[in-house]
Amino acid sequence: xxxxxxxxxxxxxxxxxxxxxxxxxxxxxxxxxxxxxxxxxxxxxxxxxxxxxxxxxxxxxxxxxxxxxxxxxxxxxxxxxxxxxxxxxxxxxxxxxxxxxxxxxxxxxxxxxxxxxxxxxxxxxxxxxxxxxxxxxxxxxxxxxxxxxxxxxxxxxxxxxxxxxxxxxxxxxxxxxxxxxxxxxxxxxxxxxxxxxxxxxxxxxxxxxxxxxxxxxxxxxxxxxxxxxxxxxxxxxxxxxxxxxxxxxxxx
Amino acid sequence: xxxxxxxxxxxxxxxxxxxxxxxxxxxxxxxxxxxxxxxxxxxxxxxxxxxxxxxxxxxxxxxxxxxxxxxxxxxxxxxxxxxxxxxxxxxxxxxxxxxxxxxxxxxxxxxxxxxxxxxxxxxxxxxxxxxxxxxxxxxxxxxxxxxxxxxxxxxxxxxxxxxxxxxxxxxxxxxxxxxxxxxxxxxxxxxxxxxxxxxxxxxxxxxxxxxxxxxxxxxxxxxxxxxxxxxxxxxxxxxxxxxxxxxxxxxxxxxxxxxxxxxxxxxxxxxxxxxxxxxxxxxxxxxxxxxxxxxxxxxx
Ligand SMILES: Nc1ncnc2c1ncn2[C@@H]1O[C@H](COP(=O)(O)OP(=O)(O)O)[C@@H](O)[C@H]1O
Ligand SMILES: [Mg+2]
Numbered sequence: 001x002x003x004x005x006x007x008x009x010x011x012x013x014x015x016x017x018x019x020x021x022x023x024x025x026x027x028x029x030x031x032x033x034x035x036x037x038x039x040x041x042x043x044x045x046x047x048x049x050x051x052x053x054x055x056x057x058x059x060x061x062x063x064x065x066x067x068x069x070x071x072x073x074x075x076x077x078x079x080x081x082x083x084x085x086x087x088x089x090x091x092x093x094x095x096x097x098x099x100x101x102x103x104x105x106x107x108x109x110x111x112x113x114x115x116x117x118x119x120x121x122x123x124x125x126x127x128x129x130x131x132x133x134x135x136x137x138x139x140x141x142x143x144x145x146x147x148x149x150x151x152x153x154x155x156x157x158x159x160x161x162x163x164x165x166x167x168x169x170x171x172x173x174x175x176x177x178x179x180x181x182x183x184x185x186x187x188x189x190x191x192x193x194x195x196x197x198x199x200x201x202x203x204x205x206x207x208x209x210x211x212x213x214x215x216x217x218x219x220x221x222x223x224x225x226x227x228x229x230x231x232x233x234x235x236x237x238x239x240x241x242x243x244x245x246x247x248x249x250x251x252x
Numbered sequence: 253x254x255x256x257x258x259x260x261x262x263x264x265x266x267x268x269x270x271x272x273x274x275x276x277x278x279x280x281x282x283x284x285x286x287x288x289x290x291x292x293x294x295x296x297x298x299x300x301x302x303x304x305x306x307x308x309x310x311x312x313x314x315x316x317x318x319x320x321x322x323x324x325x326x327x328x329x330x331x332x333x334x335x336x337x338x339x340x341x342x343x344x345x346x347x348x349x350x351x352x353x354x355x356x357x358x359x360x361x362x363x364x365x366x367x368x369x370x371x372x373x374x375x376x377x378x379x380x381x382x383x384x385x386x387x388x389x390x391x392x393x394x395x396x397x398x399x400x401x402x403x404x405x406x407x408x409x410x411x412x413x414x415x416x417x418x419x420x421x422x423x424x425x426x427x428x429x430x431x432x433x434x435x436x437x438x439x440x441x442x443x444x445x446x447x448x449x450x451x452x453x454x455x456x457x458x459x460x461x462x463x464x465x466x467x468x469x470x471x472x473x474x475x476x477x478x479x480x481x482x483x484x485x486x487x488x489x490x491x492x493x494x495x496x497x498x499x500x501x502x503x504x505x506x507x508x509x510x511x512x513x514x515x516x517x518x519x520x521x522x523x524x525x526x527x528x529x530x531x532x533x534x535x536x537x538x539x540x541x542x543x544x545x546x547x548x549x550x551x552x
Contacts, residue, residue: 057443059358080446088444094437098459108445111455158441165445 005030005199006051006074006086006169011065013046013055020046022223023065028169033191033200035210035231038220039246044203045091047220048171051201052086053079069168084112087162089172093154095146095161102142104157105129108165124164131197132160133190152183159190163198170194172202176209188213207247211235219243293529300522308526314491316511321523323530325493329501330531332408333483334476336497337415338469345420345472346465349427354457355449357432366428373421381485384414389486396498406488407500414482419472426468426546430461463545470542478535480505504531 006028013021021043028034036044049055050063056079067074074082095104105125109116116124125142129135134156138149146157155175162170172191176184191200191213204210210217210231217231219240227234227243238244300308304321311322348369356362392413393405434457442452458465480503488500489510502510504527515521 052444054440054444057440080448083444084446090437090441090444092437094435094441096438096441096456107442107455108447111442111445111447111451113451161441161445 003030004028005070006201007068008050009066009068011047011050011067012063013043013050014062014064015046015058016060020223021050024220024225026218026225026228028199028201029216030199031195031197032215033195033202033213035214035217036201036203036220037205037207037210037217037246038226040205042220043223044220045173048088048173048201048203051169051171052088053082054088084108084165085167086169086171087165087167089155089158089162089170089175091174092178093151093158095149095154095157097145097147099146100143101138101146101149101157104146105160105164107161128160128164129157131163131194132156133186133193134160150183152179152186155179155183155187156190159187159194163194167198169199169201172200174203174205177205184209207235219246221246290529290532293525293532297522297526297529299518300526303519304523304526308523312493314507316515316517316520319517319519321519323504323523323527325491326502326504326507326527327530329408329487329494330477330503330505330534332494332497332501333411333415333487333503334473336408336412337419337476338473340412340416341420341423341472342469344416345423345468346427348420348424349431349465349468350453350457352424353428353431354453369421369424372417373425377418377479377481378485380414380418381482384410384482384486388413392498399498401496401498404488404498404500406486407498408487408494409497411483411487411501411503412497414486415476415479418479418482419475422472422475423465423468426471427461427465430464430468431457434460463548467542467545470538470545474535474538474542477538478505478531480509484509504528 004027007026009025011021011024012019024047036048038044046055050067051074053074055061055063063075069077069082069085096107099107102121102125103110105128106116106121109121109124126135126139129138134153137153138157141148146154149157155178159170159175176187179187188209191202194200202210202214214231216229217234218228219226219234219238219242221242227238227240229239234243235247238247300321304311308321308323309327310324311320312324313320313322314325315321348365352362352366352369388410389405392407392410393403396403396405438456438460439452442456447455483503484506487502487506489502489506490500491502491507492499494501508524508528508531511520512524515524
């Protein structure tokens, strides 16, 4: 049996009075890849940002309902702790422009003022870049600025930066939407690797991508979770007509 | 096709050309005036430059009665008041910039603060001078009594205080703009790694804006160097070299303002104009440097 790592119960999110995520209940099993799909503006990003409590950073934003991390109320934990346990990769690669590749990988430790020995740092940098499948490309230029890399490499650097903190869950918001097809497929391969150690929640617009990489798929529509099932099942046999319409491309 | 030929006319193109030409001419007038000021200063300072040479800059005696003109006390006075004012103002202007730029960009307190900062920049300097005379001078005098130094009340330190208040808006407004320009993607990247707001400020916002904030300091400095009226009213106006920051003194700008009407000999007048030339060059230099840094910053 797979165990649940994150689950939400009747979860709602708002921007001011704008009700953006409506009554979402879903269980996210450990070491799975969950794809979150749905048309633009239906609350996918917002839901994702509620899982690591980034949503509340926006003035006027609020949430209501239950979100659990290992059966513990995620909203009664300290948000900093939550973000350390649940990492995030953004839609556009956002490496720190003033830092080298090396320093970008360990940026989380620096930001938190956590002291590491040179040996520990070297290990974390190499290990994280290996895991992000970037090590071979950058091992000779570790002290160059991260912004000199290509878009796909920058995104993998951001993945390395997130996994350097050894989070339990990794949230990815359309991580390949700003990338070319080759970078996209290398990041998709990477997701399969990462699944061994992490639980991944991936927002994607790309149905092929969801079908290729995910174990389960959640379909959002106008803020509601319309359907949530094993990916195969969902694509072969969608239960809800809205899911069906979306998958067959009747709207997007 | 027909409509295009109706819409298009050479008259419209000629208006465009004429308009562009007018803009260039008006812009050139500004350049010519600035250059003209510089040339006028050089020409009228010539008698002093010829007669005194470099001793003008390092001689510490300014005694028009004996026809001796050494500008060192005023150079020292100008630099001392300006840098002291800068040091005093920086914590305030950066605190305001950080508060308005990052912590609370909106809300009633921020709105009030923002308006006050803008207002402070618009108040005529004679009013600051008056305020300093009435309020700061007694306070400084009391402080001097506590410290056991001569209780002039007026002097370098008092001038620095009033200058500090006057230059806060420049660095604060510029700093606020720069801090607001930091891409939210970077800040969010840091938050997602478990950073607190203070850590985001320290490790993301400040490194990202540091050259711009430094340029803001230079622009404030430029303003302090040239400020005349408020300083003249509270610096004590003595040509003796100040030995401590509590001594009275004079700045280049205040000497010019005070003595211009008394200059009865051509060398005296030329010496004052040479002071003006030095002041002009120093402020222009500081401003160009500041602008260059900001430009490089916004291109990055
Ligand atoms: N920063 C914000 N402030 C106010 N409203 C927002 C903000 N971000 C998103 N929204 C609104 O929330 C809704 C859902 O947006 P989002 O979660 O980004 O959708 P998706 O990721 O599915 O495209 C949209 O209607 C959008 O207008
Ligand atoms: Mg989105």
